Amino acid sequence: MNSTPFSSLPLPPAMLSNLEQLGYRDMTEVQAQSLPLLLEGHDLIAQAKTGSGKTAAFGIGILHKLNPTLFAVQALVLCPTRELADQVSNELRRLARFADNIKVLTLCGGAPMRPQIASLEHGAHIVVGTPGRIRDHIGRNTIDLARVQTLVLDEADRMVDMGFYEEIAGIVSACPARRQTLLFSATYPDDIRKASAEFLRQPAEVKVEAQHSEAQIEQRFYEVGYEDRNAAVARLLNHFKPVSTLAFCNTKIHCRELAEELQAQGFSALALHGDLEQRERDEILVLFANQSCSVLVATDVAARGLDIQTLGAVINVDVSKDTEVHIHRVGRTGRGSEKGLALNLCALNEKKWVKLIEEYQGGPVQWYDLDEVEADYGIPLQAPMVTLCIMGGKKDKLRPGDLLGALTGDIGLTKEQVGKINVFEFQTYVALDRRVADRAFAKLSEGNIKGRNFKMRFIKLN
Template sequence: MSEVTHVKEKSGFEDFQISKETLSSIKKMGFKKPTEVQLKTIPLILEGRDLIAQAQTGTGKTAAFGIPIVEKVNPKRRKIQALVLVPTRELAIQVTKEIKDIGRGKRIYALSVYGGKSIRHQIDFLKKGKDVVVVGTPGRVKDLIERNVLRLDGIEIFVLDEADRMLDMGFIEDIEFIFQQTPERKQTLLFSATMPKAIIRLAEKFLNNSYEIVKIKPEEVTVDRIKQKAYRVDTGKEFETLTDILNENTGKKSIIFTETKKGADELSRKLRDKGFNADAIHGDFSQNKREKVLRDFRRNKIEILVATDVAARGLDIKGVDVVYNYSLPKDVESYIHRIGRTGRAGKEGVAISIISTIEDRLFQIVKKKTKSDIQLVNLSDKPIETLERRNFTKNSRRKFLRR
């Protein structure tokens, strides 16, 4: 195991050892210069190295493994040679489309498999034998293996995308089952937005001993373009405060993050009852409903999208004006990921958090670790607790800071 800390500066994709067909496809997709994650990982993957890469959504990580996959698979073999596991249906669709676009010049066929759509349709495509890349959610991939229609004996590249979210969603047993169906000799790649101990354990279990670690820092420039504000309220006043703020920001495309699926449903319903144009999205929705909600939000038919972290991970939604935290997330990385939904493509964004008084210390930690100038509006008469309060023990402080 070793960590990549420096790479030779490259001016463009032509500096990589990739084919003219792939270069042409990349150009048609509008890619001009490699991103940091692409610079650091593509050469390693082309060399056949196993690796774990820490990179946020929006850093170009799909192309980071998609370009080498297109270069390494052989469409003439008519056998599945690359498998990419992802946590959500939406991400499966997005990753498949990007790999298809990258591989268009080389006639690379890719198939996405996920729940919520007819499994018979996916089986029919697999039986045709054209697809050499499969992108899927762990549950559906396992189902297809058990039905003996998805054979992984020809796999040369195995990718776990958004690995931390798949662990959070309880997919570890399915992932281990799938991994056991692949050949012992293969290249394994883990891409994760965060690097908790569980991811390192997973890497040590799946990757060979000489695997590389690549870490891409979250784009602080993006955070700098986001005006951050927090409203401190008494418990029970969160919804009233949120609606007041929403009324001040009428007409702005917004995402509100909640901790649970039930919370997303309840909040979107309460907002609609108050006359707001809102809808929710989370993992319990049918595929058709999820696609409709996202389509309506992108087309501005829905002004406010209430989402869980898992449902929003991997979604490419442009033009979000305001991101709301309807309570702070449990870790700083999730906070950065949430607010990064706004302030994209050189534009300024706004992130607003509704925090109860019991979240005082967590707010201080978020502010400290993000090094952000978060404006605090105190709407409560209760005194603000800080990290220095005596009842906040050293052990509990360490616990929070490790998040």
Template sequence: MATARTENPATMVMGLNKQNGQMRGQSKAATVPSATLSVGAQSGKIPSGSQKGMSAPQISSGIRFGDDWKKCLQLPPKDMRVKTSDVTATKGNEFEDYCLKRELLMGIFEMGWEKPSPIQEESIPIALSGRDILARAKNGTGKSGAYLIPLLERIDLKKDHIQAMVLVPTRELALQVSQISIQLSKHLGGVKIMATTGGTNLRDDIMRLDETVHVVIATPGRILDLIKKGVAKVDRVQMMVMDEADKLLSQDFVVLIEEIIGFLAKNRQILLYSATFPISVQKFMSKHLQKPYEINLMDELTLKGITQYYAYVTEKQKVHCLNTLFSRLQINQSIIFCNSTQRVELLAKKITQLGYSCFYIHAKMMQEYRNRVFHDFRNGLCRNLVCTDLFTRGIDIQAVNVVINFDFPKNAETYLHRIGRSGRFGHLGLAINLITSEDRFNLKAIEDQLVTDIKPIPGTIDKSLYVAEFHSTNPDGEGEEGDGEPGRRERHGP
């Protein structure tokens, strides 16, 4: 196995801030590709979309008729890593085939999105036609782009009311989707985007909605509260998207979703996206969707680029096993899952004591601390993050190449979403499961349900299975995999 590039324990000053979820020694950033920077990262500020809303910066392109507008684009370095057929098995379409506004195309290309992925090819033209959609596609294959591109294309800047709404199950996902929306729409000349979630100042949201807002990205409880207060007027919303729709249709949210839909116009368009769907979705579809176009790209459930192993251990051996993995694996960034908030904090403390910097995040933390942890981990300030299943929904951090189930999940759906945090957008990833005797039946059941093979962990793990390989782009070999540290900026996956 390759030697891990982690902080030298001898040089670390141990520190523990139990409030904010950031347990680390020296504040040296992990070596993480710069494409993981989120909006606002350049200024070092926490994304503030959930507090005061967000609006796309108005950037004048200065392009006149007849100009070669593509020459003016500020493109990120080209992503030369190998990708799997999860994102490369396309029909060969181009984004320009969909007759999108030039300004939107500029935002798409400047995100580093070169060609549509399979889910985008299937979804974008149908969504543009106004038809309802039920779409299933694997984690990390471009679902956000599949609905945000047609959503932004259809925004009419001459109208000053809410025209589109994206519902998501977690605050972190709301911030992430709003950031992508802002980046995509930065050349559109004034699309006003607002993120609103629970746990933030309601007065700020009310003041923001007193101004023009075109797109609202929200968690169900908060937007319903704003609707009932008469502040968020959604009767003219033309498109409602449900991202991670299976979670939104679970018992936790479905009553709120039904109530929100009751405030919408009868002729609205509803788009549902997820990797998995419960049986209850059929009842919801028959009640609220009009002849939905169904997309199913789930010929197999797990991502092709993720290699899965299990290590058979006792409960007492788990921390020692984790320490061994840290010392032997070539980790860019890792996410480590536990089954309870208490175990998250205990494990984060243990990892810190072992000499590795570590953040943690769970639902019982104050929102401002969750924002800071999410923001800083995304920007590469720490290599390891310990969390609950709060972090399994749609969170896209391109630098994560290893997921470890310190506690094995109880069901196949949770397992699928957890391991999908690595191997984003067709890239390579590694999932390692620590299995006790009590977990062995769950392991077999999940293998059967997902029709996947979780193998015993070998003595040496080939780093080519989970470490990005770059193709040479010049005779000197610049851009090739060298010592395993990323040599160029990574492309954002949608």
């Protein structure tokens, strides 16, 4: 594909300079197809998978017409999950660095209402949130959407699947009729087309084929008996030894069973499914993203909005009956310039779904013999990091820099031995190199952070 630079777009020099600093030089396919239409003011339906650059596409469209001197909500982005909303907000803040004082606010369920209301009273230019919480704010008259110019429905198929249609319809009716509406969706089946028709005005359509290059992602299929799947997952993990693996099961029960079996064998594994409370879900995602958990076993519903940049492998423990869902799962590995690995287990009665995958990708899948996979069962696959949970957070004015300073200065760790630091309202998670974690904990317990002593504990999976 011919590369198209961002400089070919009619964007202000300050925005182009910021894009250059962020490493955005040539547009991805979805950006090249959608941005000229966005900048002309068209409503848009864009079908593109996660990781295709869609956030930057609608972010640039939003910022191009935003007026920083007008303190009103001028753009609203709806996302299916809190995790995706956080990712989108962070990306929009990076894209907005070229202009002074553009405020991006995240409004999601599972967080206290009062601080959100206070933030809205101070004004925001862009609001990113989940449908349920935005609808709550509309009901309380704590958000004014009368000045919205751009409405974005991100991962619209997932929001409708999750039962958010009524909330979305209510939010749309609170926005001005004269607005630009942008709908981004990995899949675009007829029911979504029908449901979204009333939200859009003569939309342009863009579709980026969800195909994966064989050079980028290696896909392997293994025939396995229905009862032997969990043992097969352990065998593949012990052979390929990926640092982080996302394993997909079709049911919540299977998720829990597989995670428990892997834990019993010494793997750093956790299950992510729809029965978890938001706090549990947040903690599991922190542990997986910071490499304290090496295997995350998830259902498709639970993994919605999950965007882990460096993923060593995807294992499809069950074949998905929906081909586009299969493509979407596989596309979570091999991001950017990274090589990806997708391992697929298939019981005899699932071969009909594999036939559909072959039809979709226009060629046969590659079958391998599981008996020829040599597994090293000597040392179980352990995550390289462990997470320290500190009982203090934003409420205590803790910042990532404070913790990094304490760990590298007072305790003497190198920056490489400290991983991601996630500061939440009331607690903070710090990833530490497994080999130095106990020493760091002992020294941190003896000292203080910002002149205060905080309770702390390790979250150890094995």
